[in-house]
Amino acid sequence: MVVAQLPAQAAVACRVDYAVASQWSGGFTGNVTVRNLGDPVDGWRLTWNFTAGQRISQAWNATATQSGTVVTAVDAGYNAAIPSGGSTTFGFNASSGTVNPAPGDFALNGVACTGAPATPTPTASPTASPTVSPTVSPTPTPTPTPTGPTTPPASYPAPGRVTGDIGVHDPTVVRRPGGGYLMAHTGDNVALKTSTDRVNWRNAGSVFPGGAPWTTPYTGGARNLWAPDISYHNGQYYLYYSASSFGSTNSAIFLATSPTGASGSWTDRGLVISTTASSNYNAIDPNLIVDDQGRWWMSFGSFWSGIKLIELDPATGKRLNTTVRSIAARPGSTAIEAPFIVKRGGYYYQWVSFDRCCNGAASTYRVMVGRSTSVTGPYVDRNGVAMTSGGGTQVLAGHGSIHGPGHQAVLADTDGELLVYHYYADNGASLLGINRIGYDSAGWPFVY
Structure with a gap:
């Protein structure tokens, strides 16, 4: 080079x-x-x-x-x-x-670089140097650098600059081991996008270009698959995704894996959990979190009795036992969904979306958060209100021409943490939003 x-x-x-x-x-x-x-x-x-x-x-x-x-x-x-x-x-x-x-x-x-001002000495033009062939790292996920502001802005920021194919709903993003980014989002047979720089995005086909007929008992025959969660472990991409229809608890979460993440390279690994029309919770909106002890957990849920947590087998990515824990709910309203749990410092932060999605510019989605010292809870908000009792600290809501921001995911990148979400424009289009995450002096997150 x-x-x-x-x-x-x-x-x-x-x-x-x-x-x-x-x-x-x-x-x-x-x-x-x-x-x-x-x-x-x-x-x-x-x-x-x-x-x-x-x-x-x-x-x-x-x-x-x-x-x-x-x-x-x-x-x-x-x-x-x-x-x-x-x-x-x-x-x-x-x-x-x-x-x-x-x-x-x-x-x-x-x-x-001494940390003090200096005047540069002219240097000769650099010469070619050999490029070392990349290898696969056993731990490809970078740790964010804990830098950034500690005071929230006076008002909610506009989404950061993104270009290209940015029409998305329920986005989730992973950094690829060799660099660049892979996004999955709601769409026919689970839609994929890629980016080299986190700014310019390009369509990359679908997870199952030949269709996913095993999901149609839950979708009423539709190909639209919802709210995926993508991550990278053990040399494989893991994709948890939902099959359902609007307003129904006849729902299921499935797992697929791929060595490359490319369209058509995915192998479906089968059902993780399902609910029926008589269930009091809903098996959609999955998110995988690996705790400090290496245990795998999946949070999920939408409306009804709220957000649930089950333990997974790290060897298979599938359900480990029959225990279902409740970790967040909104008694009375029930309008809570899209959990995403991340660990930072001594806390697990549970991000959720409150209120109504999917109504274009009239959507009232907003992003809330609580935290716990244990992945299984109890999670509380800034005021100490339990998330199982409707608690949640608001981080982002509609403002100006940004309507109903939500169904968030957190991307831990080398330059810090980012909130990835969708929002609706004035014309009702669902678009990609990305903002940086900062933490105040008490350790509560905000976006900027």
């Missing part, structure tokens, strides 16, 4: 925050945040030395190469500009030697 000459900078000064996010036998995941303390940078190249036998295998939000002990990470284009006082974050997987010390000799565009 030949790296182009970067533009000279008037004054370069920087600090690098380096952290090992996870480690396993023979390898590790690293997170790097470059903080620009000088003039604006338009194009960056960060170098450092691995002196203990470490070898880069893959990177995200940057292109990384290694020649001997010297590692060179170059911007990914969309993150080339770093304003004065700004920062950018990227991550990588690497094999490790017998020890794994942190490097301390970072240089940005040829200038050492």
